Amino acid sequence: MFRHLYLSVLLACLLVPSLAFPPPDLGKDGVNVKFPKPQKYTGPMKIPDREHPFKAPGPGDKRGPCPALNTLANHGYLPHNGVASANELITATTHAFNLGYNFSMAVSALAVLGRGNVLLDKVSIGGEHRLVPPLKGKIDGTPGGLSKHGRFEGDVSMTRVDAFHGDSGVFRMEMYEELLSFVDRYGDGDIVTPEVFAEYRFKRYNDAMADNPVLTWHSGRLGFSYGEAGFILNLFRNSKTGNLTRPDMDKFFIEERFPDNWYRRETPFEFNDIREAVDVVKDPHPVRPGKKDANGTYVLDTREVNPYLGTSCGTYYDLLVPNIAAVLLKTTGQTRKNVDTYLDAMYNLFIPFNCSGRLLPEGPAEL
Numbered sequence: 001m002f003r004h005l006y007l008s009v010l011l012a013c014l015l016v017p018s019l020a021f022p023p024p025d026l027g028k029d030g031v032n033v034k035f036p037k038p039q040k041y042t043g044p045m046k047i048p049d050r051e052h053p054f055k056a057p058g059p060g061d062k063r064g065p066c067p068a069l070n071t072l073a074n075h076g077y078l079p080h081n082g083v084a085s086a087n088e089l090i091t092a093t094t095h096a097f098n099l100g101y102n103f104s105m106a107v108s109a110l111a112v113l114g115r116g117n118v119l120l121d122k123v124s125i126g127g128e129h130r131l132v133p134p135l136k137g138k139i140d141g142t143p144g145g146l147s148k149h150g151r152f153e154g155d156v157s158m159t160r161v162d163a164f165h166g167d168s169g170v171f172r173m174e175m176y177e178e179l180l181s182f183v184d185r186y187g188d189g190d191i192v193t194p195e196v197f198a199e200y201r202f203k204r205y206n207d208a209m210a211d212n213p214v215l216t217w218h219s220g221r222l223g224f225s226y227g228e229a230g231f232i233l234n235l236f237r238n239s240k241t242g243n244l245t246r247p248d249m250d251k252f253f254i255e256e257r258f259p260d261n262w263y264r265r266e267t268p269f270e271f272n273d274i275r276e277a278v279d280v281v282k283d284p285h286p287v288r289p290g291k292k293d294a295n296g297t298y299v300l301d302t303r304e305v306n307p308y309l310g311t312s313c314g315t316y317y318d319l320l321v322p323n324i325a326a327v328l329l330k331t332t333g334q335t336r337k338n339v340d341t342y343l344d345a346m347y348n349l350f351i352p353f354n355c356s357g358r359l360l361p362e363g364p365a366e367l
């Protein structure tokens with residue numbers, strides 16, 4: 001999640017009781033991207049409030065690979081149709097899950113850059129949507145939404161198959177039931193422990209190694225895969241009890257709704273928190289990023305593939321430089337202004353790690 005975080009997983013002001021979502025501006029001039037201010041109160045809070053009851057998605061509403069974002073849309077923290085701006089993603093995730101502000105900005109920017117329309121500042125949390133058309137001439141490909149494989153969604157998910165095997169945006173109950181079997185083996189009764197995810201995530205890695213001949217698992221995707229587990233452990237738990245339980249996890253994954261009497265975490269979940277959470281899940285079974293070649297051999301990444309390999313900057317590099325379309329830098333006017341705003345949001349998260357300045361996309365356009 002970082003993939004299902006990323007990826008995921010927004011309120012403009014805590015004093016406003018509900019969110020209003022005006023129709024998107026589909027004009028040629030686009031919209032000027034502006035991020036919301038950080039939330040004023042960052043402690044525990046009961047979620048959802050009375051202004052955000054659950055409503056199941058209807059025909060045409062988009063839902064995708066991230067149960068957190070799906071839950072937010074089902075409760076109206078995101079637009080119910082599943083099409084959101086970076087502003088809305090940031091507001092919803094920071095408010096409902098207490099995701100760190102800079103962390104949320106970076107992931108939301110990546111979502112729009114990779115699978116949305118940068119001129120309109122819109123992305124579908126699921127598949128294609130008419131409100132998120134391609135840029136003129138499809139210069140950076142077809143947006144596709146977060147369900148489209150690559151750029152944001154990727155291999156080795158916990159509850160979605162790799163794209164080689166089918167639609168990677170669809171929740172697979174049989175995979176979730178396998179995850180629950182690991183709760184039986186490694187959990188503490190109904191409490192889901194880090195060991196559950198350490199063992200199940202390693203099992204999913206071995207599965208992909210065995211049955212996906214086109215496995216791609218570079219640093220960014222590896223971080224998202226383990227970040228997904230860290231996100232679930234830390235942001236799906238109820239801060240009132242301090243634990244993530246099987247019934248609560250069922251609510252998020254199966255019903256895609258907030259559990260009853262559920263309280264968000266006590267403090268914002270920052271980038272350092274996800275790095276620590278990733279280590280907790282990964283350290284029992286260390287793995288390394290790479291990609292299978294034409295012969296199906298898994299080739300480990302080197303500094304030639306990623307000059308920052310093995311560092312936090314390596315995640316930044318992999319998610320942005322080879323991943324996002326270079327043609328976006330050739331745009332002008334409002335489109336380029338928005339692109340620069342998103343790039344700044346991603347860079348801002350990595351400034352503390354001395355990543356040699358703001359990096360720029362060099363990836364291919366996809367059709």
